[in-house]
Amino acid sequence: xxxxxxxxxxxxxxxxxxxxxxxxxxxxxxxxxxxxxxxxxxxxxxxxxxxxxxxxxxxxxxxxxxxxxxxxxxxxxxxxxxxxxxxxxxxxxxxxxxxxxxxxxxxxxxxxxxxxxxxxxxxxxxxxxxxxxxxxxxxxxxxxxxx
Numbered sequence: 068x069x070x071x072x073x074x075x076x077x078x079x080x081x082x083x084x085x086x087x088x089x090x091x092x093x094x095x096x097x098x099x100x101x102x103x104x105x106x107x108x109x110x111x112x113x114x115x116x117x118x119x120x121x122x123x124x125x126x127x128x129x130x131x132x133x134x135x136x137x138x139x140x141x142x143x144x145x146x147x148x149x150x151x152x153x154x155x156x157x158x159x160x161x162x163x164x165x166x167x168x169x170x171x172x173x174x175x176x177x178x179x180x181x182x183x184x185x186x187x188x189x190x191x192x193x194x195x196x197x198x199x200x201x202x203x204x205x206x207x208x209x210x211x212x213x214x
Contacts, residue, residue: 068130069128069129069130069135069168069171070128070129071126071127071128071129071175072126072127072129073124073125073126073127073179074088074113074114074124074125075113075114075122075123075124075125076114076115076122079114080114080125085107085110087134088110088125088127088134088137089103089106089107089110090103091134091137091158091160092106092137092139092156092158093106095137095158095159095160095161096156096158097161099189099192100156100158101156106139106156109139109141109155109156110125110139112141113125113139113140113141121141121142121144122141122142123139123140123141123142123152124139124140124179125137125138125139125140126138126140126172126175126176126179128168128171128172128175130163130168133160134160135159135160135163135168136157136158136159136160136163136168136169136171136172137156137157137158137172138154138156138157138158138172138173138176139154139155139156139157140152140153140154140155140176140179140180140184141153141155142181143185146182146183149185150182150183150184150185151180151181151182151183151184152180152181152182152183152184152185153184153185153186154176154184154185154186155186157169157172157173157176157186157194159172169194169197170197170201173197173198173201174201177201184203186198186203187209
Protein backbone atom coordinates (compact mmCIF):
# COMPACT_ATOMS: atom_id res chain seq x y z
CA UNK A 68 0.00 0.00 0.00
CA UNK A 69 1.23 3.48 -0.81
CA UNK A 70 0.50 6.82 0.81
CA UNK A 71 1.30 10.44 0.04
CA UNK A 72 3.10 12.93 2.27
CA UNK A 73 3.27 16.64 1.49
CA UNK A 74 5.38 19.52 2.73
CA UNK A 75 4.49 23.14 2.04
CA UNK A 76 4.50 26.52 3.81
CA UNK A 77 2.04 25.11 6.37
CA UNK A 78 3.34 21.56 6.83
CA UNK A 79 7.11 21.88 7.33
CA UNK A 80 9.58 18.99 7.45
CA UNK A 81 12.17 18.40 10.15
CA UNK A 82 15.80 18.89 9.11
CA UNK A 83 16.17 15.08 8.85
CA UNK A 84 13.04 14.75 6.69
CA UNK A 85 14.24 17.52 4.40
CA UNK A 86 17.66 15.88 4.03
CA UNK A 87 16.02 12.51 3.29
CA UNK A 88 14.00 13.95 0.40
CA UNK A 89 16.92 15.92 -1.03
CA UNK A 90 19.18 12.86 -0.85
CA UNK A 91 16.48 10.70 -2.46
CA UNK A 92 16.09 13.12 -5.37
CA UNK A 93 19.85 13.52 -5.76
CA UNK A 94 20.34 9.74 -5.92
CA UNK A 95 17.38 8.78 -8.08
CA UNK A 96 17.43 11.66 -10.57
CA UNK A 97 20.71 10.16 -11.78
CA UNK A 98 21.95 11.89 -14.97
CA UNK A 99 18.90 14.17 -15.04
CA UNK A 100 19.63 15.76 -11.65
CA UNK A 101 21.45 18.66 -10.10
CA UNK A 102 23.72 19.19 -7.12
CA UNK A 103 22.25 18.65 -3.65
CA UNK A 104 22.62 22.37 -2.92
CA UNK A 105 20.47 23.26 -5.94
CA UNK A 106 17.81 20.71 -5.02
CA UNK A 107 17.87 22.17 -1.49
CA UNK A 108 17.25 25.70 -2.80
CA UNK A 109 14.27 24.44 -4.79
CA UNK A 110 12.95 22.61 -1.71
CA UNK A 111 13.31 25.76 0.42
CA UNK A 112 11.45 27.85 -2.15
CA UNK A 113 8.56 25.35 -2.18
CA UNK A 114 8.03 25.45 1.59
CA UNK A 115 8.90 29.06 2.30
CA UNK A 116 6.66 31.45 4.15
CA UNK A 117 5.54 34.14 1.77
CA UNK A 118 2.96 36.90 1.79
CA UNK A 119 2.63 36.39 -1.96
CA UNK A 120 1.15 33.26 -3.43
CA UNK A 121 4.60 31.88 -4.20
CA UNK A 122 6.07 28.76 -2.69
CA UNK A 123 4.77 25.42 -3.86
CA UNK A 124 4.98 21.94 -2.41
CA UNK A 125 7.10 18.85 -1.98
CA UNK A 126 5.22 15.60 -2.51
CA UNK A 127 6.40 12.10 -1.66
CA UNK A 128 4.87 8.74 -2.45
CA UNK A 129 5.66 6.29 0.32
CA UNK A 130 5.52 2.50 0.26
CA UNK A 131 6.19 0.60 3.50
CA UNK A 132 7.41 3.91 5.03
CA UNK A 133 10.09 4.21 2.32
CA UNK A 134 10.16 6.93 -0.34
CA UNK A 135 9.15 5.41 -3.68
CA UNK A 136 8.92 8.75 -5.46
CA UNK A 137 9.30 12.45 -4.77
CA UNK A 138 8.68 15.70 -6.57
CA UNK A 139 9.12 19.42 -5.96
CA UNK A 140 6.70 21.90 -7.53
CA UNK A 141 7.34 25.65 -7.37
CA UNK A 142 4.71 28.31 -7.99
CA UNK A 143 5.79 30.87 -10.59
CA UNK A 144 3.56 33.74 -9.51
CA UNK A 145 2.40 34.10 -13.12
CA UNK A 146 -0.68 33.02 -15.02
CA UNK A 147 -1.91 32.82 -18.61
CA UNK A 148 1.41 33.62 -20.32
CA UNK A 149 3.54 31.33 -18.09
CA UNK A 150 2.09 28.31 -16.24
CA UNK A 151 1.34 28.95 -12.57
CA UNK A 152 3.47 25.95 -11.50
CA UNK A 153 6.72 24.40 -12.58
CA UNK A 154 7.48 20.82 -11.70
CA UNK A 155 11.20 21.19 -11.05
CA UNK A 156 12.18 17.73 -9.81
CA UNK A 157 10.57 14.31 -9.94
CA UNK A 158 12.17 10.93 -9.33
CA UNK A 159 11.02 7.38 -8.69
CA UNK A 160 13.18 4.92 -6.76
CA UNK A 161 15.30 3.02 -9.27
CA UNK A 162 13.92 -0.33 -7.98
CA UNK A 163 10.30 0.86 -8.32
CA UNK A 164 10.34 2.13 -11.90
CA UNK A 165 7.81 0.72 -14.33
CA UNK A 166 5.38 -0.17 -11.52
CA UNK A 167 3.02 2.82 -11.72
CA UNK A 168 4.59 4.95 -8.97
CA UNK A 169 5.49 7.75 -11.38
CA UNK A 170 1.93 7.86 -12.74
CA UNK A 171 0.45 7.93 -9.21
CA UNK A 172 2.82 10.74 -8.23
CA UNK A 173 2.08 12.78 -11.36
CA UNK A 174 -1.68 12.35 -11.00
CA UNK A 175 -1.46 13.64 -7.41
CA UNK A 176 0.67 16.61 -8.53
CA UNK A 177 -1.94 17.46 -11.17
CA UNK A 178 -4.68 17.21 -8.53
CA UNK A 179 -2.83 19.39 -5.98
CA UNK A 180 -1.40 22.09 -8.27
CA UNK A 181 -3.54 25.19 -8.58
CA UNK A 182 -3.34 26.12 -12.26
CA UNK A 183 -1.28 24.95 -15.21
CA UNK A 184 1.97 23.02 -14.83
CA UNK A 185 5.17 23.22 -16.84
CA UNK A 186 8.09 20.82 -16.66
CA UNK A 187 11.35 20.31 -18.48
CA UNK A 188 12.34 16.86 -19.68
CA UNK A 189 15.36 15.68 -21.63
CA UNK A 190 14.38 14.27 -25.05
CA UNK A 191 15.91 10.87 -24.18
CA UNK A 192 14.29 10.59 -20.72
CA UNK A 193 11.87 7.61 -20.70
CA UNK A 194 9.52 9.58 -18.40
CA UNK A 195 8.71 11.81 -21.38
CA UNK A 196 6.18 9.20 -22.57
CA UNK A 197 4.35 9.26 -19.22
CA UNK A 198 4.10 13.05 -19.33
CA UNK A 199 2.67 12.90 -22.85
CA UNK A 200 0.09 10.26 -21.80
CA UNK A 201 -0.98 12.57 -18.97
CA UNK A 202 -1.60 15.43 -21.43
CA UNK A 203 1.63 17.41 -21.34
CA UNK A 204 2.58 18.87 -24.72
CA UNK A 205 5.92 19.91 -26.13
CA UNK A 206 5.12 23.49 -27.04
CA UNK A 207 8.54 25.14 -26.98
CA UNK A 208 12.22 24.50 -27.38
CA UNK A 209 13.85 25.87 -24.26
CA UNK A 210 16.98 27.95 -24.64
CA UNK A 211 19.12 29.24 -21.75
CA UNK A 212 21.94 31.70 -21.43
CA UNK A 213 24.20 30.86 -18.49
CA UNK A 214 25.89 33.96 -17.04
